[in-house]
Amino acid sequence: MPLNTRRHFLIGAASAMAMQRSLKAQSKPTTRLRFAVIGINHEHIFRMVKALRDGGGELAMIYDPYPDPTHGTQFLKENLSVKRARAEREVLNAPDIQLVVSAALPSKRAQLGIRTMRAGKDFLADKGGFLNLEDLEEARRVQAETKRIFAISYNERLLLPVSLKIDELLRAGAIGKVTHMWGYGPHGLYGHGPREPWFWLRAARGGILNDIGAHQADQFIHYLGADGARVLGSYAGNFENPDHTEFEDFGRVWFQSAGGTGESMLSYTKAKTTGFQLHLYGTEGRLEVFKSSGRISLVKPDGSRREFTVPSSTPCPWGTHLVDDILHRTETAMPQSHTFLASELAVRAHMVAVK
Template identity: 35%
Template sequence: MSSTHAVRFAAVGLDHAHIFGQVAGLIDAGAEFVAMATDDPSAAVAVSMREQYPDVPVADSPEELVARDGIDLIVTAGVPDRRGPIAVAAMLAGKDVVTDKPGCVSLDQLEEIKKAVDSSGRFWSVTFSERFEVPSVIKAGELVRAGRIGTVVQTLGLGPHRIGDRAHLSGGAGRPDWFYDKARYGGILTDIASHQIDQFLWFTGARTAEIVTSTVGNFGNPDEPGLQDFGEILLRSENAQGYIRVDWYTPAGLGTWGDGRLMILGTDGYIELRKYVDIAGRDGGDHLFLVNQEGTQYIDCSGIETTYYADLLRDVRERTTTAAPQEHTFETMRLALTAQQQAAVRGAAR
């Protein structure tokens, strides 16, 4: 494939609103959106996708579209338990894959994906949007790699969410049934906490880590025991430690879906990110606070460029994995799945 070739992609699985950002990101980077298909055409997200892209053909089935010639890349935000099988089928059909997180819901699925990557020579990228699509995280990475806070020894990642967030519902009346079925969404640590694990590995430079302890619970939604509304992880690598807390408790009074934060502790300073909101403070998102031996600094990161989708298209053309190294993606999902599998269960969760 030449450097001027337009990467042709199809969307297979239209169940989560993250597909809008994925598709828009690929189009903005120069890819050509050629077709879409999904298991449930009546899902609110699928309906909205057809309305937003009325000129993009809709295939009869995901299976037919995955097998179709002339497509370079498959992007999916299907129900989480479908993402692994979609990815395997797509890679074996000669296509690279970009999937919403979680990329899979079990260690068995992860092994099948690894085998498909090895045998096909295609790549499997999980869109950890809380890093790839957040300018303040990109800026923090630049500061860390420039040595502005010394050696990173710990990250503290907070990932609160709101069940009734309208943007994620895509105009629907409420969350779909699979949202409350652990077997389908994979559990709160597999799902949300994979973001924070990705950031721990990236900021600390660790290639691998271990789960020290993990917990899941349902403390606020006893009528939906399949929903895990709280989760935490303590993890460590050879040179760093991490703590993660995720939940579904964001109150209606907050102006966005979650007060996502990341704190990065170094031997010579620290960074705090207020990714989506600075409560009772500055407007907008992407706020970065840097404290080191030279003083305290605030950086507005809203204008920082993100490169994930452009990097993906270059990876398709040049057969590289610059957007996210393949082994990093595998390890992130392995840790998330392991934390979920080992987690103590509390409250009404089952």
């Protein structure tokens, strides 16, 4: 069985079992592990915590070292009953905490993850997890030494229900062997409220390619394979935000692996976005995916089309997978090598970008 076909089969089987467990957990919640949050500087923390709770996790402690008046304030308000830690060390020393979750400033995530693994706990960061290769290599080394999990929430795939249908169609051979990916990731600048000052600074979050470009790198590896995956070239620029000279609101990146090629376009815009799009081209057709609406068009070489719509209420099993991995030391949510490689591609795209 070809590598990608076998991989999608295994992922699909694990997803089906995890979805069953997730539905059972929703009908009768059972705490399977306790986790803590350190850093609440991005709205993704709400989805990350929900996914873990759906998978049987209990939020048991919060430490907020970089108070955020928008997302942090709202998160704390919604979790008033959760214990507040007075320092990071209190969380890392807590014997009942198995996982630390963070949506802290992007520049703080890698070293926090390294400290967490050295403290004997697993770690989950919002994307992008890394701003430079030095932190990435240190995280790889510490992960190998400690055998802890360093996970990253690539939520444009992991937490969008339409991704489950994409995997199902690929496992069924709907478009044959995938040979090319085209991705478009438009993001609204102010869709989640005002941006904090750090958002515009290169030292705090890097650039567009190592940040939201990490989603595209994750998808490329997932659909085209990790073997020989590399960045062929990239571009980044600032077209709509001249008042923020360090900011990048547009980026493009080109990928290649033994499985095929990929290209992605990213943007931050003040206007209303069209939503995330993904096209997968195969030897027997293509998939056109409109992620925000959950729509998929399967187009065959003869021009015939089949349409699918995935309800946004469809449960995503990723949180259950990750809880399983923490409890059983498995890799059903995502192989550790995939997590790091997606980040490496994103960072390398940032480093070599023509500007």
